[in-house]
Amino acid sequence: MTNDDNKPYIVLISVHGLIRGQNLELGRDADTGGQTKYVVELARALGEHPSVGQVDLITRRVADPTVSEDYAQPIEPLSANTRIVRIDCGEDTYIPKEHLWDCLDNFADNLIEFLKQQPRRPAIIHGHYADAGHVGTRVSHHLGIPLVFTGHSLGRSKRRQLLAAGHSKEALEARYTITRRIEAEETTLGVAERVITSTHQEINEQYALYDHYQPERMRVVPPGTDLQQFHAPAGDEYSTSIAAEVARFLQDPGKPIILALSRPDPRKNIVQLVSAYGESKELQELANLVIVAGNRDDIRDMDTGAQEVLQDILMHVDQYDLYGKAAYPKHHQSDEVPTLYRLAALSKGVFINPALTEPFGLTLIEAAASGVPIVATEDGGPTDIIGNCQNGYLINPLDREDIVAKLLRVLTETAQWQTLVNNGLQGVKQHYSWQAHVEKYLQVIQPLLEQAQASPPVQAKRRKQLHHDRALFSDLDQNLLGKPESLAPFITALQANRKCVLFGIATGRRMDSAMQALKKHSIPMPDVLITSLGTEIYYAPNLVPDTAWERHIDHLWNPRIIRRTLQDLPGLKLQPNREQSRFKVSYYIDPQIAPDLQHINKLLHQEGQAVNAMLSFGQYLDIIPVRASKGLALRWFADKREIPLERILAAGGSGADEDMMRGNTLAVVVANRHNEELSDLTQGENIFFAERPYAEGILEAIEHYHFFQTCEVVTS
Known part of the structure; x- marks a missing residue:
């Protein structure tokens, strides 16, 4: 083992998973994924750098007949000065990372002896992931020795996502510790004296959830x-099987390709994107659209979210008659x-x-x-990438005209292309190759290499404002959009208290429409977005859908019977498909000739349909599941976040907002309310009728x- 005393000795720690120098078993399980590949490639790339003397990648030794003998070898050389070192950690068998916590101190003690x-x-x-962070802290x-940390994924973010997916807190403890x-x-x-992340967004939106958030110690x-x-074309790509698979969809396969590649x-x-392409004849003449959205055998066998996306793609291809112009291969x-x-x-x-968040x-x-x-x-990582590479354009992903304009700009400016x-x-090569990564990595740790020893730990104060004490929920159109000049003072007041008060939007709009309105009016991204009259719940920062809520409201829901029951009623007309959703059947209603709401409910009950029928602004009728509404979605969320209803201020102005404002919540009815629909609220408790309209009325409340x-926030 080469060991140059004048060049730094760097130790990387990645405890869990199956780590070896060749033929990584990526995807074997949840513990053997991108992180294991990253640390092996980082160790190799560091070892190749002329200014680095020695690199050890420390991991757990596994002696288990169910896995390769490679993982039982104490030392595996990767190069003259780089090696994988496997340290004993409790039992020899291969176990998930969630079950390693009790043996990590044993691992740390063994590692200390090895280093001595x-x-x-x-x-x-440099510790990778929480378990290696724990070990690295002990060492x-x-x-x-100065400690560097990379979380890769963080527990607070994961907990939010898993709660949104319907897991109970007890289940999270039992399964994920x-x-x-x-x-x-x-x-x-x-x-940690340095925390290394992939993007600024990780620093601002994930690490910021922690009490020991020290952005001055964080580097991207x-x-x-x-x-x-991944390299420029070699010229033989047209002879490949995937080229033939794409070409079979297209009338003119030689046109430029607009390529989209993502999960459904x-x-x-x-x-x-399909809609933007479908609405632009110029784009269709210039280029083909190629959408690679995962693999599928039968859409009906996929999960609900993927089904809806793929069905929507196919319906939009049909709506805009994009046959021969759009390719969407199955495999x-x-x-x-x-x-x-x-x-x-x-x-x-x-x-x-065109992702909403990236x-x-x-x-x-x-x-x-x-x-x-x-x-x-224009969200997240792409701003960094295009800023560094100057190789494209940012778009508002909810503005079809902007999407079309930027695509046309790339496709028509030949020299600029x-x-x-x-x-x-x-x-x-400069910013995102392994060589570039190592150069920047070494720049980040250079001040630590010059230290004689580690700095004392920072005694960061517990940030009381981290834990929301209360929440403010508002409708969108009736409360915030009607008087734009009143928005600025509301947003200023909200931002000044955002670390104490959680902000939620509850709207009848679809999620994409709501996001477009928020962007247009520069309204801050809410912590929770309740859309489609309470049938959908999304959580910031990545708009994670609450799939447990979806399963909850699916109870007794049968939209086909609803449409069949109401199809011949006078004064009712189905709204366009873009206003319909999985859990919402929407009509235009003419109250002059249509039956009243009581009669409509009676007809649905006679067909065994227990639903919520909502009349808004005297012209819209929406039928949603009996377990869904803005108020019920608000209470579902409040229960998950353990925020008492008495500390939630709900602001509304139409009939769809009524059950948000009834009960134990604090409530405000803005002055521009739809009087007839909210007249019953005058007798309710904890309901404030503002004298001012829109956002001004919320500030009044x-x-x-x-x-x-x-605010009386508490730490936990």
């Missing part, structure tokens, strides 16, 4: 990309993805990522490395209830 036996001490220790304290993980992350963040070092796999997930916003192999990018490059096309955007880097200009959402390609190829002044 080395010719010299490491210059830094750092004992040996006085989530509290121990979060506490380990908190302790590590208090000790984007992960490296395999430039052997509503947040990826592919349907909006592709992972090793065909680079070829898809190169096909787009050969065609003088463009890669687009924390990083690895596909954009892969496309750039393959010689394709990019168009991407080549400039974007060249910028992308150069930018990826905030003062009336002393809502911001009475």
Whole structure:
């Protein structure tokens, strides 16, 4: 083992999973994924750098007949000065990371003994994931070595997502030991002298959830990309099987390709892209649209969210008659993805990522490395990537005209197209190759390498404002959009109290329409977005859908029977498909000739349909599941976040808001209310009737209830 005393000895720790130098078993289980690949490639790339003396990647030794003998070898050389070192950690068998917590101190003690036996001490220790953070903290304290930390994923974010998916808190503890993980992350963040992330968004929206949030110690070092796999076209891509699969959809396969590649997930916003393409004759004449949305045999066998997205894509292809212009292959192999990018490059096309939110955007880097200009959402990682590479344009993902304009700009400016390609190829080498990653990594840790020993841990104060004490929920159209000039003081007051008061929107709009309105009027992203009259709940920052809520409201819901029962009634007309959703059947209603709401409910009850029928503004009738409404969704959320209803201020102005404002919530009816629909509320308790309209009325209620002044947040 080469060991140059004048060059730093770097120790990387990645405890769980199956780690070896060759033939990584990626995807074998939840513990053997992207992180294991990353740490092995990082160790190799660091070891190849001329200024690094030695690199040890420390992991757990596993002696288990159910896995390869490779994982039982104490030492595995990767190069002359780089090796994988496997340390005993409790029992020898291969067990999930969630069950390792009780043996991590044993692992740390064994690692300390190993390091004491080395010719010299490491210059830094870099822990990857919470378990390695815990071990790294122990080693750092004992040996006085500076600690670097990368969370990869964080417990607080995971807990939010799993609660949204319907898991109980008890189940999270039993299966994921989530509290121990979060506490380990908190302790590590208090000790680590550098925290390395992939994007600024991770710092601002994920690490910011922690008490020991120290942004001054955090640095963005984007992960490296395999430039052997992703590269400019070689010229033989048209002869591949995936090229033939795409071409069979198209009348003129030689046109430039607009390529979209993602999971069939509503947040990826592919349907909006299809609509934008369908509404632009110029785009259709210039280019083909190629959508690669996962693999499928039968859409009916997929989960509900994927089904809806794929069905929407197919319906929009049919609506705009895009046959021969749009390709949507059913299958592709992972090793065909680079070829898809190169096909787009050969065609003088463009890669687009229109996602509503995009924390990083690895596909954009892969496309750039393959010689394709990019168009991407103005959220999160793409802003960093396009800022670094100057190889494309940002879009508002909810503005079809903006999507079309940016795509046309790439496709029609021929000379600029080549400039974007060249910028992308150069930018990826400079910012996103493994060599670039290591250069920036070493710059980040250089001040630590010059230290004689670790700095003392920062005693960060518990940030009381982290834990929301109360919540403010508002309708969108009737409360916030009608008088734009009243928004600014409301937003200012909200932002000043955002760490104490959770902000929610409850609207009849669909999620995409609501997001478009929020962006247009510069309304801050809410912590929770209740849409389609309470039939959908989404959580910030990544618009994670509450799938447990979906399962809950699906009880007794049968929209086919509803449509059949009401199809011949006078004065009712179904609204366009864009206003319908899985859990909402929407009509225009003419009260002059249509039956009243009581009669409509009676007809539905006679057909065995227990539903909520809602009349809004005297002209809209919406039928939703009996378990769904704005008020019921609000209470579901309040129960999950353990926020008492007495500390929730609900603001509304139409009949659809009524059950949000009844009961134990504090409530305000803004002055521009729809009087007839909310007349019964005059007798309710805790309901304030504002004298001012729209956002001004909400501010009036905030003062009336002393809502911001009475925050009494507690730590947990």
